[in-house]
Structures are given as structure tokens and as C-alpha cells.
Amino acid sequence: MKEFLLIFRRNEVSEESQPSPEQIQAMMKPWQDWIGNIAAQNKLVSSGNRLASEGMVVKPNNVITNGPYVEMKEAIGGYIIVSANSIDEAAELSKDCPILKMNGNVEVRAIVPMD
Amino acid sequence: MFMNEKELIPHLFRTEYRKIISVLCKLFSIEHIESAEDIVSDTFLLAAETWGLKGLPKNPTAWLYTVAKNKALDYIKHNKIFYEKIALEINQSQTPFHELEIDWSEKNIYDSQLQMMFAICTPQISSQDQICLSLNILCGFGAEEIADAFLSNKKVIYKRLSRAKSKLRSEKMKIEMPSPPEIYKRLENVLTTLYLLYSEGYYSTSQNTTLRKDLCIEAMRLNLMLTENEHTNTPATNALLSLMCFHSSRFEARTNKNGNLILYHEQDETLWNKELIHKGEYYLGKSSQGKHVSKFHLEASIAYWHTHKNDTTEKWESILQLYNRLLQVEYSPIAALNRTYALAKANGVKNAIVEAEKLNLIDSHFYFTLLGELYTTIDKEKSKSHFLTALSLAKSMPDKQTINQKLANL
Structure with missing residues (x-):
């Protein structure tokens, strides 16, 4: 079994479409069900983290800019780590990811073992 | 409450065995654990003989403590090295040997048991051996009973017990409460052992229902003790x-009545x-x-x-989300199967079948029973074939009967 990082990229959420607590609750379910599906197959290595949309970018020569990043159309919204026999299998697991219904995408990357 | 000594002695054995042995091991140090066990066994043997002939003493528990004390003093007298060690302590405290008292106070009994629990749950002993040793010392289960509960044989259990006990001796495990940070570290182990102890009783396929219930009750008693101590609560x-x-x-x-399992949704x-x-x-x-x-x-x-x-949307949705989180904390096949059942109840059977097919737990009769169950309303032929696979994988009679019942209901 190899490990793969699944990176969720989402379109920037505009200020006016700030979801209500009830909407956030409703958004949680598909995510929890999807991660639960992976965990039930014993293929979840880490539930990873969700990332806030604000951020900073540090560049050479002491240049620090605030996000959102004009040069990036899609921001990273979060990630999980799964185990799978192949990258195809890892991609298969990503097909039901709720980010796809929100116009986002999933990037699947093999993790290089350290030893 | 108890009609006669026939019911009383097994009950006292469950509740008092660990108390006496813990107090004695604390007094003797763990190196003499086997002698402590002999003393307690002899005490109960004498109780069975004497009480059977002469009737019950006024205070059976106090009787046991007195007899155990006398036997302990005898043991000390006849063990030269031990005698010298104890005699030295007695000289210092100026108490004549024959007046040596064993501390049977409620506090010492409570403390000794708790300390014994933490000694057994040392990380140096494997978790399987810890459970055997807990059953043996903390619950007064004999090797035969443990073998019955584990569906294993006596020889294997003897081996586990003697390996665990020699570990306690070689590590010179102290019967004392670890420091609070160490308690906290070891508590997870203690709780896991109690959890497994309980599960062993609750899920065991052993036909001996009394034994299984006893196991659960003892695990609860020990757990209750942990809620009474500020560091373990x-x-x-x-x-x-x-x-x-x-x-x-x-x-x-x-x-x-026949000891067969009744499934949750069929229970009264x-x-x-x-x-x-x-x-x-x-x-x-x-x-x-x-x-x-x-x-x-x-x-x-x-x-x-x-x-x-009652089945409500809220109930099954809550159960599903709890299983989603549980599986993220720790995977287990049984949690994965139960989660899929909840998925069917919360998100519909079709969704659950898609996910169930991915679980691939092909050695488990529970897996095929679940698949059979999910297909019941969708495809009777598929349902039947899954139940038949489950039947071929099931080992115990109660499991086979449950599956046959499902086939008959199709």
C-alpha cells in the first residue's frame, strides 16, 4: 500500500456568499460521509486539515503579500492522506469528493517514502 | 439476599478474591504472587468445607479475611528469607510478630485493587496477556473459565498467565499507585483492558451465559472504582x-431461553x-x-x-456521523459494517450497497450477512446468495441459526 495526498482546490468564496451556520452544518455531512466511506475501507491514513481562506504568501527579498492570491485561481481548501495500491485507486477514491460539486477539484499526489 | 452457601461462595469468590490477593501482594511484594494466590485459594477451599458442614459464619467476608491473615502469617513464618525481611521491619516497629495485623481497612483494600490494576496494565505485558491476567487476578477467573470465554484451550491460557506473572516478577512491579503523570499515561491501557474484558463477555460466542454476564459485571465494577479516584476519574x-x-x-x-442471540431490531x-x-x-x-x-x-x-x-431520521443520521468519526479515530471491521448499516438507514439502501461492495471483508460472515440484508428489498436472488456465503463462513451455532432464520424469512 502506498500513501497519497488528496488536495482539495476550491474557487474563492466571495464575501456575500458567506454560508449560515445551518448551511455549514449541511455542508459538513457530505464531507463526513465521504471521509467515512474511505475510513470504512480502512484506507484513511489521516483526516488532514481544512484551511481557512485568508493567508499570506512569503516571497524572496522580504516580500510578504496577503491572500487571497490574485495569481491563483483556485485556493487550497484542505487535504487528507489515503492509502491505496496505485494512484489510479487513489484517484478512484476522489471521484465522490464533495469539492467536485462545488466547482472545485482534487489533486492526487503520491507521497515519496522517506526511508 | 443469598439463600445458601452454594450461591454465596461463587459470589464472594468474584468480589473478594481480587481484594485479598491485592492486599497480600502489596504486603508480600509481587515476587510472591503465586504464594498469595495459593493462600486465597486455600482460604476459599476451607470456606467451602467449613461452611458446608457448620453453616454460614455471621460475617462471611470477615471470616475470609481472618483465615487469609492466619495463612499469610503461616507463610511468612515458613519462608526464611521472607521471615527475616519482615522480622526486621517488625523489630523496628516494636510489634511482636504474632500481633502483626494485615490492613483490611476499606481504604487499603480499595487502594490495593486499584494499584494491582495499574501493575497488570504495564506496557511490558502484551494486551492479550493483560486481559488474561486481569481475568485471573482481578476477576477470580480460573484458566478453564478464561479458556471458555476466549474459546481457547486451557494450555494456551496457562502459558499466557505464567508468562505475564513472570514478567511482573522479573520487572519487580511495585503494588503502588504510579505518579499522576504516569497514571495518566497508563490509564488508557487500563481502560482498554476493561473495554476488552467487557467486550469479551458481551460478544463472546461461549454458550455459558452466566459466565459471560459475570465478566461484564466485573469489568463494570472495576470501571466504577476508577470513577471513585480523583486521578482516574x-x-x-x-x-x-x-x-x-x-x-x-x-x-x-x-x-x-436457549441462549441464542436476538438481533437488536427484533428485541423486546x-x-x-x-x-x-x-x-x-x-x-x-x-x-x-x-x-x-x-x-x-x-x-x-x-x-x-x-x-x-424507534427509527427516526435524527437517530440514524447521528449514528452515521458518530461512526464516521469513530472510523477516523480507529478502524475496525465491525465498526465499518455497523457504519454501513447506519448508512443504509440514513442515506438509503442503494447508496449503502455501493459502499458495502467496496469493504471487501470477504472472510467475515458478518459482511455477507450485511450484504444479504441490504439486498433483501432490492434483489432477492443476490440476497440469498450472500446469505449462503455467510452461512458457509459462520463457525458458531448461534451465528448459523441467525443466518438460517434470515434465509427462511426471504
Whole structure:
């Protein structure tokens, strides 16, 4: 079994479409069900983290800019780590990811073992 | 409460064995654990003989303590090295040897048991061996009973017990309470052992229902002790006790007269023990202090929802989300299967079948039973073929009967 990082990229959420607590609750379910599906197959290595949309970018020569990043159309919204026999299998697991219904995408990357 | 010595002695054996042995091991040090065991066994043997002939003493427990004390003093007298060590201490305290008292105070008994629990749950002993040793020392189970509960044989259990005991001796394990940080570190191990002890009783396929119930009760007694000590009374301790209360509330409802398992949705809920359900709710409330959510919290909450017999959207959605979290904390095949059942109830059978097919637990009869169940309303032929596969994988009679019943109901 190899490990793969699944990176969720989402379109920037505009200020006016700030979801209500009830909407956030409703958004949680598909995510929890999807991660639960992976965990039930014993293929979840880490539930990873969700990332806030604000951020900073540090560049050479002491240049620090605030996000959102004009040069990036899609921001990273979060990630999980799964185990799978192949990258195809890892991609298969990503097909039901709720980010796809929100116009986002999933990037699947093999993790290089350290030893 | 007890009619005669026939019922009383086994009961006292369960409750007093660990107390006497813990106090004696604390006094003797763990190196003499086997002698302590002999003393307790001899004490109970004498009780069985004497009480049978002369009737019950006024205070049977005090009788046991006195006899154990005399036997302990005898042992000290006849063990030269030991005698010299104890004699030295006695000289210092100026107490004549024959007046040496064993501290049977409630506090010392309580402390010794708790300390014994922590000594057994040292990380140096494997968890399987810890459970055997706990059953043996903390619950007074003999090798034969342990073998019966584990569906194993006596020889294997003897081996486990002697390996664990020699580890206790070689490590010179002290019967004392570890420092609070060490308690905290080892508590998880202690709780896991109690959890496994309880599960062994609750899920064992052994036909001996009395034995299984005893196991569960003893695990609860030990867990209750942990809630009475400020250092061990943590949210996780309460969550585990809550889980045990909820499960135990269904004891009378989950088997029929022949000892066969009655599945949850076929149980007569009027047989569920309301008092235990209330206790479970009480400890679940106590467990909700603090930020850390242990797997015991999640399992107790799942068990809480199962005390509501009626199917509601809220119930199954809550159970599904709890299983989603539980599986992220710790995967187990049984949690994966139960989660899929909840998925069917919350999101519909079709969705659950898609996910069930991916689980691939092809050695488990539970897996094929679940698939058979899910297909019941969708495709009778597929359902039947899954049940037949389950039947070919099932080993115990109760499991086979349950599956045959499902086939007959198709």
C-alpha cells in the first residue's frame, strides 16, 4: 500500500456568499460521509486539515503579500492522506469528493517514502 | 439476599478474591504472587468445607479475611528469607510478630485493587496477556473459565498467565499507585483492558451465559472504582462506564431461553433495563467535560442512540456521523459494517450497497450477512446468495441459526 495526498482546490468564496451556520452544518455531512466511506475501507491514513481562506504568501527579498492570491485561481481548501495500491485507486477514491460539486477539484499526489 | 452457601461462595469468590490477593501482594511484594494466590485459594477451599458442614459464619467476608491473615502469617513464618525481611521491619516497629495485623481497612483494600490494576496494565505485558491476567487476578477467573470465554484451550491460557506473572516478577512491579503523570499515561491501557474484558463477555460466542454476564459485571465494577479516584476519574473513564451501562441494559433482551442471540431490531424493548439506561445517561453527561473526544465517547454516544428503539431520521443520521468519526479515530471491521448499516438507514439502501461492495471483508460472515440484508428489498436472488456465503463462513451455532432464520424469512 502506498500513501497519497488528496488536495482539495476550491474557487474563492466571495464575501456575500458567506454560508449560515445551518448551511455549514449541511455542508459538513457530505464531507463526513465521504471521509467515512474511505475510513470504512480502512484506507484513511489521516483526516488532514481544512484551511481557512485568508493567508499570506512569503516571497524572496522580504516580500510578504496577503491572500487571497490574485495569481491563483483556485485556493487550497484542505487535504487528507489515503492509502491505496496505485494512484489510479487513489484517484478512484476522489471521484465522490464533495469539492467536485462545488466547482472545485482534487489533486492526487503520491507521497515519496522517506526511508 | 443469598439463600445458601452454594450461591454465596461463587459470589464472594468474584468480589473478594481480587481484594485479598491485592492486599497480600502489596504486603508480600509481587515476587510472591503465586504464594498469595495459593493462600486465597486455600482460604476459599476451607470456606467451602467449613461452611458446608457448620453453616454460614455471621460475617462471611470477615471470616475470609481472618483465615487469609492466619495463612499469610503461616507463610511468612515458613519462608526464611521472607521471615527475616519482615522480622526486621517488625523489630523496628516494636510489634511482636504474632500481633502483626494485615490492613483490611476499606481504604487499603480499595487502594490495593486499584494499584494491582495499574501493575497488570504495564506496557511490558502484551494486551492479550493483560486481559488474561486481569481475568485471573482481578476477576477470580480460573484458566478453564478464561479458556471458555476466549474459546481457547486451557494450555494456551496457562502459558499466557505464567508468562505475564513472570514478567511482573522479573520487572519487580511495585503494588503502588504510579505518579499522576504516569497514571495518566497508563490509564488508557487500563481502560482498554476493561473495554476488552467487557467486550469479551458481551460478544463472546461461549454458550455459558452466566459466565459471560459475570465478566461484564466485573469489568463494570472495576470501571466504577476508577470513577471513585480523583486521578482516574477522567472523561474517558466515564464514557467507558456509560458505554458499558447502555450495552448491559439489553442483557435480558438479547438472548432467548436457549441462549441464542436476538438481533437488536427484533428485541423486546420492555426487557431493556431502564435503570442501567439512566445510569448510562448519567455517566455520559459526566464524560462530556473536557475537550478530548475518545473512542469511548463515540461508542457510548452510539450506544445511547440505540436505547431509542424507534427509527427516526435524527437517530440514524447521528449514528452515521458518530461512526464516521469513530472510523477516523480507529478502524475496525465491525465498526465499518455497523457504519454501513447506519448508512443504509440514513442515506438509503442503494447508496449503502455501493459502499458495502467496496469493504471487501470477504472472510467475515458478518459482511455477507450485511450484504444479504441490504439486498433483501432490492434483489432477492443476490440476497440469498450472500446469505449462503455467510452461512458457509459462520463457525458458531448461534451465528448459523441467525443466518438460517434470515434465509427462511426471504
